[in-house]
Amino acid sequence: MSGNTVTKPQSLSFAPSRAARELELRRGEFDLAVHLGCVRTVPDEGGGGRRVARTEIDRLRTEEGYPEALRKRVETVGTKQGADLLEVTPARFTRLARLGVVVPVTFYLNRYRAVVWLYLAEELRQFAADGDSTGLLSGTTPSGLREQLEAGLDLRARNWRGRHLGFLLRQADGHPWARAAAVASLLDPVQVAEIVQDPYERSHLNRFRPRPVTNGAPGSPSAQLAERIMTADHPDEIGWLRADLAQAVSEARTDHPAPRPAPNPTGERPTPHPAAPRQTPRPTAPPPVAQHHDPAHQEPERSRGLLSRLLRRNP
Incomplete structure (x- = not known):
């Protein structure tokens, strides 16, 4: 093997399923450990979700009482x-x-x-x-x-939403739009549209929207029930979530404005290209009424006929 190959153990990371096996946890236990902050994750540089660094696996394995102590924390x-x-x-x-x-x-x-x-x-x-x-x-x-x-x-659903929001905010890693999307995920879409009225900002916000908490197919009864649990339904809860969303979007707008189409350098709206004239198909049979002859339409036909005669006379 070439001596130019350098291995960087600190750069190694594992997908959640592999990390769960490395930590001797069932997948449900692992997911809960991540939610609670017991297992720290990092963003996937390739955009494929969260991963667990090798150094984090090693840290947990060296804790006293591993793995029983870790399992007890997520029981x-x-x-x-x-x-x-x-x-x-x-x-x-x-x-x-x-x-x-x-x-x-x-x-x-x-x-x-x-x-x-x-x-x-x-x-x-x-x-x-x-x-x-x-x-x-x-x-x-x-x-x-x-x-x-x-x-x-x-208060069971409401208190669970409060806990879940804390997890989503931790996963946002300080990204302003991800933090705003975490708050928005607990509000009805109508509420979100009232707070975030700019369509480009709403579209950008949806890019960071967290995944649903259920594995049910979209639109299935299970998914609909989970969505109801995810959505704030107490007036005071809705009130403070709306206020938090407005504040989060304001901060995100200042730090990283949502992308939108580039303006025209002249400051004018771009003029659309003129549409080609619509070609009306000729009828297969003449209509039963007298035809109207358009001189402007006949002139090109005459020109083409004259040109043909000239070409035949002058080979």
Whole structure:
């Protein structure tokens, strides 16, 4: 092998599937580790998504308790297992989640298209060990909270969106349009259009729009349900997201204006090229009305006939 070949270990990186195997994680565990910031990723220089550097793999492997400690940080549980960790009934656990006391970290849709919320086991253990939480884990639910639950309060989707937005902002790596797109991804398209009225800016914003959180086919019932979960539906939540989007777009516009067609050097709108005259096909048979002879149309025919005679006379 030629001595001119230089290997740069620090430049090596892995696609998510390979990185998950390197870290001895299931793909779902790996994705959650990335969401939580446990595994740091870098942009793919070829534009193919996020990757994990070899140095990051090595760093995690040298941590104490690897790989069990890493798996424990991304361990998730559903309602029943979460209730067992808090030593409460599943019904009380659900009430705590609806009140926003415990916050889901992810979700999936089961075969009945019902939303199944998942929670970080480590967070629940810490909550159970906190002495201030004793009143929420036992006894009667305070009347004010009980009234909110009876009125239909459910903060699970909203709290998950807040967590998810934090992940998207981390993945933006400080890019102003990517940050704006992260905020826009939680708003209805009509809301986005009201804030970002310039069509070129909206088009540029959509280039950085995060991928959907579901693997369902676009337009499928599963994808539509996931989209509803992704979209803010509380008036105050919509309000602060709109304000954040306006601020983010303003900053992006200042730092990196959205591309748009180059203006005409003269400052005038370009004049379109004149269209070729439309050729009207000749009828196969003369119309039943008297024909109108256009001298302007006959003149070229006469000219062509005269030219032909002259050429025959002067070979």
